Amino acid sequence: MNAIADACVATADPVPAPIDTRALRNALGSYPTGVAIVTTRTACGRPVGLTINSFASLSLDPPLLLWSLSKRSPSMAAFGESGYFSVNVLAAGQADLARAFASSAVADKFALLPSCDSPEQLPLIPGSLATFVCATEQAQDAGDHTLFQGRVLRYTEGEGEPLVFHRGQFTELQSRP
Numbered sequence: 243m244n245a246i247a248d249a250c251v252a253t254a255d256p257v258p259a260p261i262d263t264r265a266l267r268n269a270l271g272s273y274p275t276g277v278a279i280v281t282t283r284t285a286c287g288r289p290v291g292l293t294i295n296s297f298a299s300l301s302l303d304p305p306l307l308l309w310s311l312s313k314r315s316p317s318m319a320a321f322g323e324s325g326y327f328s329v330n331v332l333a334a335g336q337a338d339l340a341r342a343f344a345s346s347a348v349a350d351k352f353a354l355l356p357s358c359d360s361p362e363q364l365p366l367i368p369g370s371l372a373t374f375v376c377a378t379e380q381a382q383d384a385g386d387h388t389l390f391q392g393r394v395l396r397y398t399e400g401e402g403e404p405l406v407f408h409r410g411q412f413t414e415l416q417s418r419p
């Protein structure tokens with residue numbers, strides 16, 4: 243057996259250690275991500291949106307993407323019922339918007355923005371780097387979150403640098419030569 247295998251055997255623990263949720267969250271925060279705002283509308287037309295970093299591309303053919311929503315979110319019913327959502331990838335300089343859309347205390351998040359809708363009447367975030375308008379393919383139970391899988395119906399892409407989230411802070415990419 244080589245040294246690496248020895249080390250694996252020596253550290254293997256048959257009883258899984260209890261996971262400290264806060265420590266796990268900190269460890270996960272070492273993975274830098276982009277930042278997006280997902281939006282939809284309630285059945286009576288009220289715009290709904292929140293800041294996420296769980297966005298990921300999933301498939302090109304068919305064009306699928308995913309993100310997850312906390313089951314405790316007051317926005318759950320709207321995203322579950324609408325059948326459509328938009329993902330707006332935030333640009334560097336949109337950290338204030340990301341903070342506002344991450345706060346349940348902001349009564350009307352969309353009052354901060356000029357109104358802009360997709361042809362499906364989904365609210366869009368002006369100034370985003372990219373916007374993906376999706377039909378919900380699946381909403382799947384995933385622990386304390388629901389995993390939304392969407393099929394991209396249309397998208398736009400603009401110029402610029404992304405907003406980045408790393409170790410609990412908004413940041414930006416270092417400028418490239």
Ligand SMILES: Cc1cc2nc3c(=O)[nH]c(=O)nc-3n(C[C@H](O)[C@H](O)[C@H](O)COP(=O)(O)O)c2cc1C
Nearest residue numbers: 292293294295296310311312315316317344345346
């Ligand atoms: C950078 C960042 C990323 C976040 N990512 C997610 C996410 O992927 N899913 C989620 O449910 N909440 C996420 N949140 C938390 C929500 O934005 C926050 O709970 C928000 O208040 C939810 O809006 P609501 O209360 O109107 O539903 C994130 C917050 C921040 C600051």
